Amino acid sequence: MRRKLVAGNWKMHGSRADNGPLIEAILAAPNLETVDCVVCPPFVYLAELARALRGAAVKLGAQNVGAEAQGAYTGEVSAAMLKDVGCQYVIVGHSERRGLYGEDDVLVARKFAAAQSRGLLPILCVGELLAEREAGRTHELVGRQLEAVVALTGIGSFARAVVAYEPVWAIGTGRTASPQQAQDVHAFIRQRLAERDAKIAADLQILYGGSVKAGNARELFLQADVDGGLIGGASLKAEEFLSIVAAARG
Ligand code: 13P
Numbered sequence: 001m002r003r004k005l006v007a008g009n010w011k012m013h014g015s016r017a018d019n020g021p022l023i024e025a026i027l028a029a030p031n032l033e034t035v036d037c038v039v040c041p042p043f044v045y046l047a048e049l050a051r052a053l054r055g056a057a058v059k060l061g062a063q064n065v066g067a068e069a070q071g072a073y074t075g076e077v078s079a080a081m082l083k084d085v086g087c088q089y090v091i092v093g094h095s096e097r098r099g100l101y102g103e104d105d106v107l108v109a110r111k112f113a114a115a116q117s118r119g120l121l122p123i124l125c126v127g128e129l130l131a132e133r134e135a136g137r138t139h140e141l142v143g144r145q146l147e148a149v150v151a152l153t154g155i156g157s158f159a160r161a162v163v164a165y166e167p168v169w170a171i172g173t174g175r176t177a178s179p180q181q182a183q184d185v186h187a188f189i190r191q192r193l194a195e196r197d198a199k200i201a202a203d204l205q206i207l208y209g210g211s212v213k214a215g216n217a218r219e220l221f222l223q224a225d226v227d228g229g230l231i232g233g234a235s236l237k238a239e240e241f242l243s244i245v246a247a248a249r250g
Contacts, residue, residue, distance in 0.1 A: 002203065002204075002205055002227050003035065003036050003205070003227075004035045004036065004205075004221065004227055004228040004248035004249070004250075005035065005036035005037075005038065005162060005205050005207060005227060005228035005248075006035055006036070006037055006038070006228050006229055006231065006241075006244055006245045006248050007037075007038035007039070007040060007061060007089065007091075007123060007162075007164075007207065007228075007229070007230050007231065007235075008038065008039045008040060008231050008235025008236075008241055009040045009063060009091060009094070009209070009230055009231065009232050009235060010039065010040060010041045010042065010063075010235060010236060011042075011063070011096070011232060012042060013042075013236055014041055014042065014045060014236070016045070016048065019041060019045055019048070019049065020052070021238075022236070022238055023039065023049060023052050023053070023058075024052075025238030025239075025242075026039070026058060026238050026241060026242065027052075027053075027056050027058060029242045029245070031249070032056075032057040032058060032245070033057035034249050035228065035245055035248045035249055036059070036205075036228070037057060037058045037059065037245055038058070038059045038060070038061045038088075038089050039053075039058060039059075039060065039061065039235070040060075040061035040062060040063050040089070040090075040091055041060075041063075042063065043062060043063075043064075043077055046060060046062060046082070046085045046086070046087060047085045047086070050085055050086030050087075053086070054086075059088045059089060060086050060087050060088060060089070061087055061088065061089030061090055061091060061123065062077070062082045062087050062089075062090040062091070063090075063091050063094065064077070064090070064091065064092070064094070064097060064111075065077065065078070065079050065082060065090045065092065065111050065114055065115050065120070066078050066079070066111070066114065067107060067110035067111045067113075067114050068114070069114070069117075078114070078118075079114045079115050079117060079118035079120055080118050082115075082118070082120060083118045083119060083120060087120060088120065088121060089120065089121045089122075089123055089162070090115045090120045090121075090122055090123065091122075091123045091125060091164075091230075092108055092111040092112050092115060092122045092123065092124055092125070093108035093111070093112070093124055093125045093126065093145070094125045094166070095125060095127055095166055095168045095171060096171075099168065105144065105145055105148035105149075106148060106152075108124070108145070108148065108149070109148045109149045109151070109152040109153065110152065112124055112149050112152070112153060112157070112161070113152055113153050113157075116153065116157055116160055116161070121160060121161060121162060122161050122162070123161075123162045123163075123164050123207070123230065124146075124149060124161055124162070124163050124164065125163075125164045125166050125209070125230070126141075126142045126145040126146060126163065126164070126165055126166070126189070127141075127142065127145075127165055127166040127167045127168050127171075127209075127210075128141040128142060128167060128168065128169075129141075129168045129169065130168065130169035133167065133169065138167075138185060139185070139188050142165070142185060142188065142189060143188075143192055146163075146189065146192055146193070150193075150196065155193065155196035155197045155200060156197070156200070158193055158197075158200050158201075158204055159200050159203070161204070162204070162205045162206075162207060163189055163204060163205075163206045163207070164206070164207040164208070164209050164230040165182065165185050165186055165189060165206060165207070165208055165209070166208075166209035166210050166230060167181075167185075167210050169210075170209075170210025170211050171209070171210045171211070171232065172211070172232060172233060173210075173211060174211050175210075175211060176210060176211040176212065176213075176216050176220070177208070177210055179219045179220050179222070179223050179226075180223075182208045182220055182223060182226055183223035183224065183225055183226060186206045186208065186223065186225035186226055187224070187225045189206055189225075190202075190204065190206060190225050204227075205227040205228065206225055206226065206227050207226075207227060207228045207229050207230045208220050208226050208228075208229050208230070209229060209230030209231065209232070211232075211233075212229040212230075212231050212234060212244060213234050213240065213244070214234065214239075214240050214243035214244055214247070217229060217243070217244045217247035217248070218247040221247055221248050221250070228248050229244060229248070231244055
């Protein structure tokens with residue numbers, strides 16, 4: 001039985017003044033340990049949040065990672081640094097990184113490898129644009145994004161990773177994929193990986209992301225291959241985020 005995972009991607013939001021009360025309210029909730037719960041703040045807040053989360057059931061993740069180990073890469077943050085400040089997870093290949101900052105499949109795969117080389121669990125984001133869905137190309141696109149990582153790191157690496165299906169048209173739009181649309185792509189992802197290794201595919205946590213809210217989380221999480229969510233806007237409000245965590249508990 002796969003555990004449910006709920007991760008909050010704070011994106012470029014927050015401040016020291018906002019983060020303290022938010023994390024305090026999250027940590028005050030009961031039974032947090034019954035699901036895997038992760039918060040992913042901007043880089044500059046990681047160390048301070050790591051201190052706040054010490055010994056807590058909520059884990060820390062970053063939103064991005066440099067592909068190189070170290071060196072003259074101005075503005076980049078390495079996997080070793082993320083590990084050093086207390087991260088356990090890191091999001092790689094978010095559609096905002098792919099779309100706004102030109103990260104291609106090969107770079108995303110290198111970031112996935114860099115994260116794992118330092119013992120971080122990558123949360124690999126995959127997903128199609130609206131035009132690609134409308135052209136019936138969803139499986140093709142998601143398959144290509146997955147294959148790029150398998151080609152570099154091998155199927156075995158998915159034993160130490162999480163995949164998040166995030167249809168780009170559902171991110172920040174209030175337009176959620178229907179539970180059936182999500183389940184269809186999640187099942188495809190699991191099947192695609194199962195062709196390589198059935199056990200690894202069966203154990204893999206596959207999250208859905210894209211306008212998940214307290215009001216729609218339960219139905220999404222009831223789908224057979226939906227193992228939780230990657231939450232953007234709704235992760236910035238403690239009550240809303242905790243309702244989503246409660247929905248994951250079933
Ligand atoms: P929203 O939940 O705000 O749609 O964002 C989803 C997302 O991109 C999480 O990574």
